[in-house]
Amino acid sequence: MTANANARRLAPDGRSRAQEQSEYSAPHARSEVRVGNAVLGYRARKHPRRVEFAHLRVVAIERLIRARHGGPVDTDDGEAYARAAVGHVSEISDKHRRLNDPVEWCRRWCPGVLNEFGELWVLDLVHEHRRRRRGLKADEIAILLGVTEAERIHLGLETFGAIDRRKDQRTRERKVQKAQREKARRIANGATPRERCLRALKPWEGYGWSEGYWRRQMKAGRVPDPRKQG
Structure with missing residues (x-):
């Protein structure tokens, strides 16, 4: 499948995969293309590989949430999604100097977590992620979120493992x-x-x-x- 064809694949809510990615490629995350004082458009900046992986992981988690819940999580599952995503969101926000992004991500995708645990709990997750210096491995996130092989393939969760098909398999x-x-x-x-x-x-x-x-x-x-x- 070509890159253009892959970009046209639709997410569960009907958006294209390119539209999903665009949320993390806003103008402040891209460099301007200028002629004189006129801004003709934007092009993506080159991010370190670690930040690119964080983009992929966060978009995949959001895709999984939409597929399972149809929107923000209003169940106890929100804690697991927050644990899976917050560290990666912090990597993206650190790159673009948006310090409050992990809290805002939780407010958007799993608001019950903030209501139950508060913002300090989210910031503790960020510190824990920085201390480990790595995100969850593919099988670890599969176990945390209960991702099956069928979900992984159907939703295109490329950075995930599956609870019914482990790494050795x-x-x-x-x-x-x-x-x-x-x-x-x-x-x-x-x-x-x-x-x-x-x-x-x-x-x-x-x-x-x-x-x-x-x-x-x-x-x-x-x-x-x-x-x-x-």
């Missing part, structure tokens, strides 16, 4: 898929599949010969090439 599957792609590429380039190569078939063993002697006999046409047989 995903790693094994990626290795198998990579091996299959590599095999298909080699065959397309004219290579003999591994299961049809002589080293795999070992036809000399059936004759009780050494490999070298068998190869000489095959070259002389005295024994058939098993790779050319059905």
Whole structure:
């Protein structure tokens, strides 16, 4: 899928993925394109990789909230969403010097958290995140938010794991898929599949010969090439 096609994919509430991302690319987060005193538009500034990951993670959490709740969370689940998102929101706000963003994010997406725990609780989450110096790992956030593989695929939660498909499973599957792609590429380039190569078939063993002697006999046409047989 091309970048343009990916941008046109719709979020659960009907917005495009590009519109989702735009909330974190406001003019103060972008550089101006000017001719003289005229501002022709904006282009995204280059963010450190860590902040880019934070953007992806926060947008994904918001997408999950919309899909599950249709809008802001008004249940006890709000605490889990806040724990998952606040640290990443703070990374974005630090980059753009908007110090109150974590509290405002909670006010928008899980207002019950502020009503129950207050703003200091949110700021404690920020300090805890800075002390760890990293966000939750893919499987950790999957467990915290109870994300299934079906949700992960349907909503495009690329930075999440899944409670029903853990990292070791995903790693094994990626290795198998990579091996299959590599095999298909080699065959397309004219290579003999591994299961049809002589080293795999070992036809000399059936004759009780050494490999070298068998190869000489095959070259002389005295024994058939098993790779050319059905």
